[in-house]
Amino acid sequence: MSAKLFEARGLVKRFQGLLAVSEVDFAIERGAIVGLIGPNGAGKSTLVNLVAGALRLDSGEILFDGARIDRLPAYARAHLGIARTYQIAKPFPDLSVRDNVAIGAMFGAEGGVRDRAKARAMADEWLDFVGLAAQADHQAARLGGPDRKRLEFAKALAMQPKLLLLDEVMAGLTPVEVEAAVGLIERTRARGVTVLVIEHVVPAIRRLSDMLLVLQQGRLIASGDPATVLNDPRVIEAYLGRRRA
Amino acid sequence: MLLVQILVNGVLLGGLYGLMALGMALVWGVLNIVNLAHGAFIMLGGYLVFFLFTAGLDPLVSLPIAMAVLFLFGYVIQRSLLNLIVRSALLNTLLFTFGLDVVLTYLAQLLFSADFRTINPSYAGANFSVGAVTVPVGRLIAFAIAVALALLLYLLLERTRLGRAIRATAQNLDAARLYGVNPAQIYAITFGIGAALAGAAGTLYGIVAQITPYIGVTLTPKSFVIAIIGGLDNPLRIVAGGIVIGVAEAVTSLYLGPTYTDVVSFGLLVLILVLRPAQSLKIA
Amino acid sequence: MNGRWFALAAAVALLAGVPWFGNAVLIQFGINALLIAVLAQSWNILGGFAGYVSFGNSVFYGLGSYGVAIAMAQWNLPFWVGLIFAATIAVAFAALLGWPILRLRGPYFAIVTLGISAAMSALASNLDIAGKNVGLILPLTRNDTLFYEASLVLLAAATLTVAWIARSRFGMALIAIREDEDAAASVGVNATRFKIAALAMAAFFTAIAGGIHAYWITYIDPAGSFDTTLDVRMVIMTMFGGPGTVLGPVVGALVLSAIYEVLADSISKAAALFFGIVILVAVIFLPRGLVDLGGGFRVLRWRYFLTNIRQYRI
Ligand SMILES: Nc1ncnc2c1ncn2[C@@H]1O[C@H](COP(=O)(O)OP(=O)(O)OP(=O)(O)O)[C@@H](O)[C@H]1O
Ligand SMILES: [Mg+2]
Numbered sequence: 001m002s003a004k005l006f007e008a009r010g011l012v013k014r015f016q017g018l019l020a021v022s023e024v025d026f027a028i029e030r031g032a033i034v035g036l037i038g039p040n041g042a043g044k045s046t047l048v049n050l051v052a053g054a055l056r057l058d059s060g061e062i063l064f065d066g067a068r069i070d071r072l073p074a075y076a077r078a079h080l081g082i083a084r085t086y087q088i089a090k091p092f093p094d095l096s097v098r099d100n101v102a103i104g105a106m107f108g109a110e111g112g113v114r115d116r117a118k119a120r121a122m123a124d125e126w127l128d129f130v131g132l133a134a135q136a137d138h139q140a141a142r143l144g145g146p147d148r149k150r151l152e153f154a155k156a157l158a159m160q161p162k163l164l165l166l167d168e169v170m171a172g173l174t175p176v177e178v179e180a181a182v183g184l185i186e187r188t189r190a191r192g193v194t195v196l197v198i199e200h201v202v203p204a205i206r207r208l209s210d211m212l213l214v215l216q217q218g219r220l221i222a223s224g225d226p227a228t229v230l231n232d233p234r235v236i237e238a239y240l241g242r243r244r245a
Numbered sequence: 246m247l248l249v250q251i252l253v254n255g256v257l258l259g260g261l262y263g264l265m266a267l268g269m270a271l272v273w274g275v276l277n278i279v280n281l282a283h284g285a286f287i288m289l290g291g292y293l294v295f296f297l298f299t300a301g302l303d304p305l306v307s308l309p310i311a312m313a314v315l316f317l318f319g320y321v322i323q324r325s326l327l328n329l330i331v332r333s334a335l336l337n338t339l340l341f342t343f344g345l346d347v348v349l350t351y352l353a354q355l356l357f358s359a360d361f362r363t364i365n366p367s368y369a370g371a372n373f374s375v376g377a378v379t380v381p382v383g384r385l386i387a388f389a390i391a392v393a394l395a396l397l398l399y400l401l402l403e404r405t406r407l408g409r410a411i412r413a414t415a416q417n418l419d420a421a422r423l424y425g426v427n428p429a430q431i432y433a434i435t436f437g438i439g440a441a442l443a444g445a446a447g448t449l450y451g452i453v454a455q456i457t458p459y460i461g462v463t464l465t466p467k468s469f470v471i472a473i474i475g476g477l478d479n480p481l482r483i484v485a486g487g488i489v490i491g492v493a494e495a496v497t498s499l500y501l502g503p504t505y506t507d508v509v510s511f512g513l514l515v516l517i518l519v520l521r522p523a524q525s526l527k528i529a
Numbered sequence: 530m531n532g533r534w535f536a537l538a539a540a541v542a543l544l545a546g547v548p549w550f551g552n553a554v555l556i557q558f559g560i561n562a563l564l565i566a567v568l569a570q571s572w573n574i575l576g577g578f579a580g581y582v583s584f585g586n587s588v589f590y591g592l593g594s595y596g597v598a599i600a601m602a603q604w605n606l607p608f609w610v611g612l613i614f615a616a617t618i619a620v621a622f623a624a625l626l627g628w629p630i631l632r633l634r635g636p637y638f639a640i641v642t643l644g645i646s647a648a649m650s651a652l653a654s655n656l657d658i659a660g661k662n663v664g665l666i667l668p669l670t671r672n673d674t675l676f677y678e679a680s681l682v683l684l685a686a687a688t689l690t691v692a693w694i695a696r697s698r699f700g701m702a703l704i705a706i707r708e709d710e711d712a713a714a715s716v717g718v719n720a721t722r723f724k725i726a727a728l729a730m731a732a733f734f735t736a737i738a739g740g741i742h743a744y745w746i747t748y749i750d751p752a753g754s755f756d757t758t759l760d761v762r763m764v765i766m767t768m769f770g771g772p773g774t775v776l777g778p779v780v781g782a783l784v785l786s787a788i789y790e791v792l793a794d795s796i797s798k799a800a801a802l803f804f805g806i807v808i809l810v811a812v813i814f815l816p817r818g819l820v821d822l823g824g825g826f827r828v829l830r831w832r833y834f835l836t837n838i839r840q841y842r843i
Contacts, residue, residue, distance in 0.1 A: 078717030092708035103705050106698050107717035114698055159716055279636035329813055333841035335635050336582055341812040347761055347805030355798055429843050469640045508648045518637050519629045
């Protein structure tokens, strides 16, 4: 078993004229937490969509556990062990919070557990893990913003993934909540899950990540050790450029 | 030569098809409602003009009357009923307009009977020849009016305050509100315009074909397909989409015979929808 | 809970007893009502649970009718073989048709289904084996009690199937698809497979209903078999009773059939209007159907209707 869980080679995605992701290469080691940062519109969410199978590549290759997955539909990638959250949460609105998470457990990696009662019990554990146990019986549509992010997180975890893609789960959280989220992600890794975290909150992601990727206008402009990357003049430029705008 | 004749017929009829689809596309693009009663609106326009014709009014004179009446009808339906559910799942508005279609169809059957009706002013059956090709005057008039109305709609949307308000509402409801647009009102007006266009289409349909209470059953899916081919944002492209379908139908009935038009147009519908994925559709 | 089971068992027993205490008219009404309830319940599988509105399920009814008629009238096979033949054709057709059209979502799917019955009707009137425009005549069996009980058994089977769906992983997949198909795919739901399975199940029950009906009335033709007013009725009855519930479609179908029967007696011509009006009212005031009204009304009283409206108006 190689140390690399995931590898992207020359990923390209165009929307009409716009090059949203351009020649992106990177690899993720088993058990790592990798941070992905970049200004608005850099192509971060598009990258997640490509990896999870919500969008098709224009060219490039994606390897997971050593096998090509770029032709597989989204559900098949979920079965292999890739879970993702949506930047704008996508709950199953009419269902209870518990059932939302139970669906994650009933499908997910290797097709999930078949038994509904067991899936519900597992859902309760994950809700406890993310701090949503009190809302288990609420209708998902009624949850507020931060709780929706927790629900997204719990749903993805319930899939028992090998690789978890988190698209801005900390956006809009208070500093205290960000701390809690950092703790959650660390505990998730401790359970053996490899994590790709997209975030704007730089201090948090710097502390979390073993490796940092920086995307700008679809290109990977820096990657490597967080401290080094964050001192890279091009990265500083990219971020200052955004602030000036 | 036969083929050229068929093409001319198809293109002329296709213009009218385009007009049928205009109202549906407008409502779909702006309100995100697929109006399954659109064909029934066309049918109502046809009957209205038919009765005015039996009272001695030329259909071209009745056309604006039909448009005005259907505008009011559409406005009231949207304002009083559809606005109540416009924000619910697409499924609900779909079912609602489906119910509306059922009500209008059976009402028409009850009030107007199931007999075939045609509006036949002297020019409806007239022809003239260009070389070896015969041009039916009724269809030519229908084509010309359809194109003119599409142009008018285009100008209305692009060049007027109302058009700007409609487009703003289509793009972003909340932002439109901030600029002082009343969405309930704009929705009702837009739905009214859609119905008025259906009224015009019904008038012309009555001149080139026969009206029964049930014509909506085929005209609604046809309008839908054309709206998809043409896209929802440009009236002139929608007329072009109508011409594509008109020609395809004419060619089908020439080579396979008219009994198969339903089978073929259904096959075509599936083919177009499957080959043209929803994602590529820009919804105004 | 025990009370509910008891009430349900009593209702089934009462329904089963109709041929012994009802008159011929009631039995005939019962057969029609039970069969349309089967159609509504079948429609519920894909429409109610997965949120895919089909206006074309009558095509399976037509295939069922023709399957039984062809087997019995053209090949002299017994009724039950005809039923198997009919169900097989309908399920195969559902799978074949579902593969392209179930990739379409929302209005795209709904509109495509509008055309199916018209196309099949045109096809049947061109086929020799289907008797072209004239149709087919089946052997006569006069036993309304038998047809009634067969219809009841079929409805029970369809309802038990839906009860299983409502508690199963399969049902969860359909519900997830209804709620958000993209999100469902991301958690690992193979949407296409589940949707096709749902359509095939609907086709199975609908075709058997069509087969029973064909044998019962002993005569079929294209217009009567591929009858789009059936689509109107099954959709409206399900929506009225409660889409995505186990008993809603049955309650909706039986209640609306009874009301329609009364109306058709008194104001025969306007009766068909009734279904259109029902759905207009139901979509606005009862978006979750009749079976939700009981609980909701007890809590909110008349405000129940207001809350339903407030939710979605602009
Ligand atoms: N489905 C789509 N169709 C067309 N353009 C798209 C689509 N999705 C994204 N884009 C465009 O691609 C670019 C990258 O978008 P993306 O959402 O990946 O950025 P991001 O890095 O996630 O930004 P943010 O920080 O705002 O979430 C943007 O210019 C966006 O407008
Ligand atoms: Mg993003």
